[in-house]
Amino acid sequence: MDRPITLEDIFQLFEHNLAASKAEAERRHAEIERLIAITNAAINSLTSRWGRFVEELVRPAVVSLFRARGIDLKHTFLRASDEAKQMEIDILGINSTDVVSVECESRLFQGDLEEFLAKLPRFKSAFPEFAAYRIYGAVAGIEIDQGVDRRAYQKGLFVIKPSGDTVAIINDDSFQPKTW
Numbered sequence: 001m002d003r004p005i006t007l008e009d010i011f012q013l014f015e016h017n018l019a020a021s022k023a024e025a026e027r028r029h030a031e032i033e034r035l036i037a038i039t040n041a042a043i044n045s046l047t048s049r050w051g052r053f054v055e056e057l058v059r060p061a062v063v064s065l066f067r068a069r070g071i072d073l074k075h076t077f078l079r080a081s082d083e084a085k086q087m088e089i090d091i092l093g094i095n096s097t098d099v100v101s102v103e104c105e106s107r108l109f110q111g112d113l114e115e116f117l118a119k120l121p122r123f124k125s126a127f128p129e130f131a132a133y134r135i136y137g138a139v140a141g142i143e144i145d146q147g148v149d150r151r152a153y154q155k156g157l158f159v160i161k162p163s164g165d166t167v168a169i170i171n172d173d174s175f176q177p178k179t180w
Contacts, residue, residue, distance in 0.1 A: 108141030
């Protein structure tokens, strides 16, 4: 004997379907979160490798580029960091009186420039062994957002861009670098 469907039956069916839908939505949300985490890790790995590529492209040229500008660097170091790990410099070029700190980006944005400019005044406190040295700054990018190179120049930074098979400082001969 079939009984008629009651409002209570409809309500129970609705609750059951709602609970099932909620469980499915939570499962899908968890899966989406997992995929986002995997994607972010892959992107970060690719970005990190691309950044290292830029550093490896720029580093071999640093000594000759700055020697041509009257700064006779003797050594270069990749990813120099202070003891407390509060500051990392992508490429550090040094001689007995000068340090060139180079920030390398695959694409140099205004924010990258501003962050680097905020870092330079803290350089000597992060690296006290260079307290008596002249500190120069340089930014390097495979791509440089419009106007960022001009702003870097105005702030006294050397600007390094790709040129043929290598890289070049694009600042003109009248450029006067700032020292920190």
